[in-house]
Amino acid sequence: MSENSIALxxxxxxxxxxxxxxxxxxxxxxxxxxxxxxxxxxLWGGIETLRRVVASESHEISYLLGGWTLDSYPRGVxxxxxxxxxxxxxMLVVIGVAFLxxxxxxxxxxxxxxxxxxxxxxxxLLQVTGLAGICLTGDAFNLYxxxxxxALTGYGLIAMGSARAAAATFNYVILGTIGASFYLLxxxxxxxxxxxLNMVGIQEVIVQQDLADSATMQVAFVxxxxxxxxxxxxxxxxxxxxxxxxxxxxxxxxxLAPLVTKVMIYVMIRMTLTVFGVDFSFEETLWTKLLxxxxxxxxxxxxxxxxxxxxxxxxxxxxIVAEVGYMVGGVWIYNYYGLVGSIxxxxxxxxxxxxxxxxxxxxxxxxxxxxxxxxKGLFRRMPLTMTGFFxxxxxxxxxxxxxxxxxKWYLITGGMLAERWEYVVALLFSTMVMVVLFFRLIERIHxxxxxxxxxxxxxxxxxxxxxxxxxxxxxPLSMLxxxxxxxxxxxxxxxxxQDVVNLVESFLEPLNLPKGTDR
Amino acid sequence: MRKLAVAxxxxxxxxxxxxxxxxxxxxxxxxxxSDSDVSKHFIAETGVDTxxxxxxxxxxxxxxxxxxxxxxVVIFIAGIAILAILKLTGKDATKTPGKRKxxxxxxxxxxxxxxxxxxxxxxxxxxxxxxxxGHVSPGGGFQGGVIMGASFILVALAWDLPRAMDRLSVDxxxxxxxxxxxxxAGIGLLAMFLGGEFLDYAELSTIFPVSRxxxxxxxxxxxxxxxxxxxxxxxxxxxxxxxxKGRLEGGL
Numbered sequence: 001m002s003e004n005s006i007a008l009x010x011x012x013x014x015x016x017x018x019x020x021x022x023x024x025x026x027x028x029x030x031x032x033x034x035x036x037x038x039x040x041x042x043l044w045g046g047i048e049t050l051r052r053v054v055a056s057e058s059h060e061i062s063y064l065l066g067g068w069t070l071d072s073y074p075r076g077v078x079x080x081x082x083x084x085x086x087x088x089x090x091m092l093v094v095i096g097v098a099f100l101x102x103x104x105x106x107x108x109x110x111x112x113x114x115x116x117x118x119x120x121x122x123x124x125l126l127q128v129t130g131l132a133g134i135c136l137t138g139d140a141f142n143l144y145x146x147x148x149x150x151a152l153t154g155y156g157l158i159a160m161g162s163a164r165a166a167a168a169t170f171n172y173v174i175l176g177t178i179g180a181s182f183y184l185l186x187x188x189x190x191x192x193x194x195x196x197l198n199m200v201g202i203q204e205v206i207v208q209q210d211l212a213d214s215a216t217m218q219v220a221f222v223x224x225x226x227x228x229x230x231x232x233x234x235x236x237x238x239x240x241x242x243x244x245x246x247x248x249x250x251x252x253x254x255x256l257a258p259l260v261t262k263v264m265i266y267v268m269i270r271m272t273l274t275v276f277g278v279d280f281s282f283e284e285t286l287w288t289k290l291l292x293x294x295x296x297x298x299x300x301x302x303x304x305x306x307x308x309x310x311x312x313x314x315x316x317x318x319x320i321v322a323e324v325g326y327m328v329g330g331v332w333i334y335n336y337y338g339l340v341g342s343i344x345x346x347x348x349x350x351x352x353x354x355x356x357x358x359x360x361x362x363x364x365x366x367x368x369x370x371x372x373x374x375x376k377g378l379f380r381r382m383p384l385t386m387t388g389f390f391x392x393x394x395x396x397x398x399x400x401x402x403x404x405x406x407x408k409w410y411l412i413t414g415g416m417l418a419e420r421w422e423y424v425v426a427l428l429f430s431t432m433v434m435v436v437l438f439f440r441l442i443e444r445i446h447x448x449x450x451x452x453x454x455x456x457x458x459x460x461x462x463x464x465x466x467x468x469x470x471x472x473x474x475x476p477l478s479m480l481x482x483x484x485x486x487x488x489x490x491x492x493x494x495x496x497x498q499d500v501v502n503l504v505e506s507f508l509e510p511l512n513l514p515k516g517t518d519r
Numbered sequence: 520m521r522k523l524a525v526a527x528x529x530x531x532x533x534x535x536x537x538x539x540x541x542x543x544x545x546x547x548x549x550x551x552x553s554d555s556d557v558s559k560h561f562i563a564e565t566g567v568d569t570x571x572x573x574x575x576x577x578x579x580x581x582x583x584x585x586x587x588x589x590x591x592v593v594i595f596i597a598g599i600a601i602l603a604i605l606k607l608t609g610k611d612a613t614k615t616p617g618k619r620k621x622x623x624x625x626x627x628x629x630x631x632x633x634x635x636x637x638x639x640x641x642x643x644x645x646x647x648x649x650x651x652x653g654h655v656s657p658g659g660g661f662q663g664g665v666i667m668g669a670s671f672i673l674v675a676l677a678w679d680l681p682r683a684m685d686r687l688s689v690d691x692x693x694x695x696x697x698x699x700x701x702x703x704a705g706i707g708l709l710a711m712f713l714g715g716e717f718l719d720y721a722e723l724s725t726i727f728p729v730s731r732x733x734x735x736x737x738x739x740x741x742x743x744x745x746x747x748x749x750x751x752x753x754x755x756x757x758x759x760x761x762x763x764k765g766r767l768e769g770g771l
Contacts, residue, residue: 011711021693021696066718067722073560076555077560114608141583152593216541
């Protein structure tokens with residue numbers, strides 16, 4: 001059974017999703033436990049896979065779907081799942097985050113989308129199937145199919161939200177489709193020039209036939225890169241993200257916000273390192289010269305727009321856009337430590353974004369609005385929730401010992417060693433903005449409610465009574481525990497950062513990336 | 520804004536033309552896509568590996584069967600998502616809406632209904648033919664499923680939605696779509712439990728009295744049937760809920 005642990009990762013949520021469809025009618029109360037159990041199974045498969053990857057000599061495992069094994073058939077005849085350290089780490093983050101969100105989702109799903117638990121959990125589990133599959137697949141076209149699975153479920157999950165979610169989803173559908181089309185066109189060109197869809201196979205042909213000068217390959221690189229940048233909401237292409245994530249149902253935004261953009265950054269790293277290869281991506285294209293400057297624009301603009309928001313959820317969505325800039329920059333400054341930082345930041349950003357969105361979901365449910373005016377005095381009401389939320393916030397700012405500090409440290413180190421000072425300045429500027437943002441929030445949340453004449457959270461139950469505003473009124477345990485767990489993960493990854501970095505380094509070490517001038 | 524859009528279009532078009540300068544020659548047998556080990560294996564060995572004469576089906580349902588499973592899941596997702604978004608819940612569901620402006624009361628047209636009565640059995644029979652011959656001639660689960668789904672939509676067009684839903688209600692359609700996924704992924708899982716990798720159909724020969732190649736042959740028909748279930752039912756479910764704005768009633 002152990003060699004099939006990779007299959008469990010996608011099979012558990014897939015069968016869970018079908019089961020949720022069957023239960024969707026009269027027995028829809030069972031959908032939530034089914035989702036939790038099937039993600040638990042996937043988590044077990046994921047941990048088992050990581051254990052095997054670390055134990056194996058080459059730090060990678062091949063799983064040939066359909067039994068088209070490499071010793072009897074040419075590479076690329078069947079579809080290959082390749083679990084290496086990079087993919088396995090991101091896959092574990094995906095399933096871990098999804099597991100916590102599934103635990104958290106019980107109340108919000110039955111309140112926000114009543115009678116639709118069946119379809120909700122079906123789409124939820126298929127989303128996880130798609131995202132986890134993206135992290136493991138070793139086939140460029142299979143990656144496209146799984147991106148489509150993840151994208152379509154995302155559209156459905158977002159559109160189930162408020163009335164305004166439908167319009168936001170429509171934007172997302174259009175931009176998402178454009179991004180996917182660019183990617184598919186690029187893969188088509190790759191197949192035309194190399195004759196294979198297997199990622200390792202493509203890389204082999206590029207090296208053997210020295211395809212770096214080929215116009216088709218250069219355009220393929222541009223199209224694939226552009227498609228992924230649109231999908232990850234990199235700054236000028238970010239327009240779909242803020243509305244889609246802020247109008248989506250709470251559990252949807254908790255699942256999508258930490259994962260989708262991060263998995264797309266993983267795809268970019270995979271494409272540059274494994275498919276096109278280091279020499280092609282960094283030496284033969286203009287991206288290393290161009291992208292860091294675009295990243296500077298992206299980070300500065302997104303951080304400034306976050307500063308202008310008066311709504312908690314909206315503000316968090318702009319933070320995601322800024323963080324995407326960090327990670328894209330970490331890749332394209334073309335430095336070993338920059339890439340370590342980028343990969344580590346994918347992991348830590350997923351955890352801290354999860355933490356913030358789980359907290360924002362609780363606030364939205366308790367206060368009825370996520371506008372800043374509703375936040376006054378919330379610390380007295382929900383001290384545990386707010387503590388969890390702040391851990392996420394401190395990590396976004398980059399305060400030790402949270403994981404955000406360490407990943408940002410690597411990014412800045414990489415920027416300095418590569419002498420891309422514009423990137424370092426943008427990172428520091430954005431950090432300052434985050435400090436302002438979160439200390440402004442902390443001030444508001446700690447503020448005791450004195451001004452009795454002042455109204456906020458208009459018309460939301462007992463909030464109109466002044467003495468109730470500061471009453472102890474903690475979130476339900478089913479929502480609080482996942483939040484505190486995610487906060488604990490943010491701290492633990494920070495404290496044990498060296499272990500995670502060691503895994504990332506043993507993936508990057510063989511690639512011979514430049515380590516900067518001083519070392 | 521408009522100028523910017525034109526600039527983007529021109530730039531993309533330019534890139535496409537630039538890429539075309541380096542394409543392999545038209546129909547070149549030496550081009551990488553025709554000459555690679557993978558293509559040569561498909562052309563030479565498909566019959567040996569799977570006993571299936573139709574190379575396209577073998578690539579689609581066996582060599583790259585994992586892709587096709589997720590393509591089927593994509594169709595399933597589309598059905599689930601559209602129903603979930605349009606489904607009326609709570610008091611909207613019980614409210615009887617007024618007649619739409621474009622709705623007519625006329626009884627179904629005699630000529631149309633009689634023609635459809637004659638056509639539907641033939642269409643459905645043809646759907647089964649396309650499905651069952653997928654691995655011998657052009658056809659397969661997607662095509663057969665679409666033809667089958669069209670026959671139900673034709674009934675809804677000729678009479679009205681309730682008449683078609685007497686035969687296949689939307690709730691049942693979504694259940695059957697799930698059954699389709701279950702058939703496909705279930706065959707994959709069964710192969711895994713019999714000792715192979717996920718979707719390694721050859722392992723099915725340990726429980727069925729056929730050779731490893733014929734096990735692949737028959738399993739391909741099995742997964743195509745799963746695909747057909749999903750495609751048929753999702754086609755009809757999407758039509759039913761889009762055409763009636765989620766109310767699932769009324770005529771055209």
